[in-house]
Amino acid sequence: MNQLDVSEDVYGVSRWGKGLITKLPNGDVGLMDPLHPETPAISLPEIISDLENRGIASPMVLRISSFLEHEIRQINESFGEAIKRVGYKAPYRGVFPIKVNQQAQVVDRIVEYGRPYSYGLEAGSKPELVVALAYDLPKEALIVCNGVKDAEFIRLAILSRMIGFNTVIVLESPKEAETVIQVSRELGVDPLLGVRVKLTHRIGGKWQESSGDRSTFGMNTDQLLQVVDRLRDVGLLHCLKLQHSHLGSQVPDVHDVRHAASEACRYFTALCEEGAPLTHLDLGGGLGVDYTGEKRSAENSINYTVEEYCTNVVETVAYAMDDAGLDHPVLVTESGRAVSATSSMLIFDVLEATLYDGPDAPAVEPEDHHYISDLSAVSGYLVPDRVQECWNDATFYRDELRALFRRGAVDLRQMARAERIYLSLISRIKALARSMEDTGDLDMQLEQVADVYHCNFSLFQSLPDVWAIDQMHPIVPLQMLNQAPDRRAVLSDITCDSDGKVDKFILSEGMSPSLPVHSLPEEGRYYLGVFFVGAYQETLGDLHNLFGDTNVVTISLNPDGGFELLHEQEGDTISQVLSYVEYDPNDCVAAFRKMVDSAVTKGRVDSKQRRQLMSAYKDSLAGYTYFE
Ligand SMILES: *Cc1c(COP(=O)(O)O)cnc(C)c1O
Numbered sequence: 001m002n003q004l005d006v007s008e009d010v011y012g013v014s015r016w017g018k019g020l021i022t023k024l025p026n027g028d029v030g031l032m033d034p035l036h037p038e039t040p041a042i043s044l045p046e047i048i049s050d051l052e053n054r055g056i057a058s059p060m061v062l063r064i065s066s067f068l069e070h071e072i073r074q075i076n077e078s079f080g081e082a083i084k085r086v087g088y089k090a091p092y093r094g095v096f097p098i099k100v101n102q103q104a105q106v107v108d109r110i111v112e113y114g115r116p117y118s119y120g121l122e123a124g125s126k127p128e129l130v131v132a133l134a135y136d137l138p139k140e141a142l143i144v145c146n147g148v149k150d151a152e153f154i155r156l157a158i159l160s161r162m163i164g165f166n167t168v169i170v171l172e173s174p175k176e177a178e179t180v181i182q183v184s185r186e187l188g189v190d191p192l193l194g195v196r197v198k199l200t201h202r203i204g205g206k207w208q209e210s211s212g213d214r215s216t217f218g219m220n221t222d223q224l225l226q227v228v229d230r231l232r233d234v235g236l237l238h239c240l241k242l243q244h245s246h247l248g249s250q251v252p253d254v255h256d257v258r259h260a261a262s263e264a265c266r267y268f269t270a271l272c273e274e275g276a277p278l279t280h281l282d283l284g285g286g287l288g289v290d291y292t293g294e295k296r297s298a299e300n301s302i303n304y305t306v307e308e309y310c311t312n313v314v315e316t317v318a319y320a321m322d323d324a325g326l327d328h329p330v331l332v333t334e335s336g337r338a339v340s341a342t343s344s345m346l347i348f349d350v351l352e353a354t355l356y357d358g359p360d361a362p363a364v365e366p367e368d369h370h371y372i373s374d375l376s377a378v379s380g381y382l383v384p385d386r387v388q389e390c391w392n393d394a395t396f397y398r399d400e401l402r403a404l405f406r407r408g409a410v411d412l413r414q415m416a417r418a419e420r421i422y423l424s425l426i427s428r429i430k431a432l433a434r435s436m437e438d439t440g441d442l443d444m445q446l447e448q449v450a451d452v453y454h455c456n457f458s459l460f461q462s463l464p465d466v467w468a469i470d471q472m473h474p475i476v477p478l479q480m481l482n483q484a485p486d487r488r489a490v491l492s493d494i495t496c497d498s499d500g501k502v503d504k505f506i507l508s509e510g511m512s513p514s515l516p517v518h519s520l521p522e523e524g525r526y527y528l529g530v531f532f533v534g535a536y537q538e539t540l541g542d543l544h545n546l547f548g549d550t551n552v553v554t555i556s557l558n559p560d561g562g563f564e565l566l567h568e569q570e571g572d573t574i575s576q577v578l579s580y581v582e583y584d585p586n587d588c589v590a591a592f593r594k595m596v597d598s599a600v601t602k603g604r605v606d607s608k609q610r611r612q613l614m615s616a617y618k619d620s621l622a623g624y625t626y627f628e
Contacts, residue, residue: 016293100336246284358423548572
């Protein structure tokens with residue numbers, strides 16, 4: 001038999017790694033430079049150790065600008081190629097939805113990398129429009145304004161046209177149209193308008209609620225006509241240039257892309273018949289990321305590539321417009337996830353492990369309850385054929401003994417002996433199960449006794465979608481991938497919340513409730529990486545237990561095989577986090593000092609202890625919220 005290839009056979013790295021994540025000969029996880037595929041991969045643990053030498057500690061979010069540049073090139077060039085192949089007669093002008101990753105470091109780079117493609121921005125709120133208008137965008141680039149808008153939002157959008165921005169106000173309702181009509185009259189400037197159409201086609205996947213009849217956004221046919229008629233009445237119909245519809249996020253099945261696009265085209269041609277001079281068709285977001293690498297229509301996977309998505313869109317629109325005898329509109333999409341997800345990873349180390357095993361079983365004492373000798377006797381028939389029976393029996397005796405302990409029939413020392421015997425049985429059962437091909441249901445049952453690896457991160461701050469909507473991300477140890485993992489663990493974060501754990505993992509064999517891991521090394525840290533966290537994770541996080549933002553580092557991969565540190569953003573200090581929840585750190589120091597001084601007055605604390613107390617308090621305020 002071939003030797004086990006841990007990165008492939010256990011973690012399936014090349015399935016989900018998108019050619020960006022790989023394993024190096026020394027067992028480290030390596031990063032490939034997609035912009036220079038001939039350059040050898042660079043070791044991720046070496047990058048981390050280099051950063052730590054510079055004083056940048058984990059947990060950290062590591063952003064790889066080369067990955068982001070690659071994704072921007074990929075979507076723009078894939079549309080470009082599909083347009084050429086299909087003979088489509090208008091360009092693609094994508095926009096990046098700021099809500100997907102609002103971090104200035106990310107948006108700055110998206111604008112920079114998107115410049116050659118006249119790539120624009122999508123703003124779903126007033127603050128996002130303010131951000132978009134701070135960029136000197138290419139002449140042809142769009143700013144698409146979605147979401148509910150007030151007069152102030154609309155005023156800024158209209159006025160921005162005076163300095164050359166192509167800011168499109170996408171009308172979400174007839175009421176919004178009235179505000180636009182009023183504001184543009186006041187200003188004496190014509191707006192650039194879009195209408196958001198509610199498609200009836202419902203897509204599958206996690207975000208089906210955001211599509212179809214019951215979606216909260218967009219107008220139905222009746223409202224659309226009201227708006228068109230009203231714009232015509234007030235002489236503004238010539239401003240209506242764009243039709244927008246959003247399929248929802250992470251569309252799993254490419255058929256839905258075609259169906260939704262063709263329904264959108266039907267509205268487009270119908271609105272043109274009504275006299276709307278539409279020139280742009282915006283199909284919103286929805287292009288998915290194959291987080292699991294399964295390549296199928298499933299919640300965390302997709303059954304298509306970026307190229308296929310682009311071809312499907314371009315082809316569908318071309319046919320529909322040709323049939324209707326209309327010019328091909330400029331194609332717009334608002335892909336967020338597919339552009340930014342792969343470029344960030346979360347890196348943390350394991351602080352300690354709670355192991356569910358025991359090397360030695362203590363001897364049964366004469367005074368022990370007979371269930372303890374029954375438990376001990378299980379080891380006598382622990383053979384492959386009876387391993388399930390052994391698990392059943394051991395767990396039964398252990399549970400009975402716990403009940404007896406609660407009633408006072410078994411004392412603390414007996415109970416401790418029983419637990420140790422049980423744990424030593426569990427280690428042997430786990431070892432035996434690992435060596436067997438088929439263990440039936442036992443694998444599932446053994447998850448109850450998986451080890452717990454306590455990790456230096458907060459799920460609520462750094463992986464909110466994992467907590468809230470069961471989003472899956474590939475998670476792997478970043479080192480030792482030449483050695484077979486000898487344990488299985490669930491990951492627990494450092495918040496005091498039983499929800500703060502990860503217990504669903506992407507493995508080559510499929511989803512698993514535990515992650516194969518190595519025994520923690522005697523020396524050096526054991527790092528884990530959570531991949532593809534660049535979309536939606538960075539600003540949704542909350543301050544559970546007052547764990548704040550992690551350190552964030554942006555690097556680019558060099559063609560010569562090294563990396564360059566582009567930007568470093570220090571994580572929150574305790575003092576910063578306290579001010580977010582309205583504490584004044586100076587007041588906290590003053591209040592603490594008052595209590596210390598009163599203890600000094602009473603003679604309970606001397607002046608040296610006073611100094612110690614005050615500096616411990618102040619050092620904590622200035623420190624990182626995570627383990628240092
Ligand atoms: C969220 C959102 C997007 C981005 O969707 P992705 O699936 O991340 O590409 C685009 N447009 C609108 C209107 C959105 O609300």
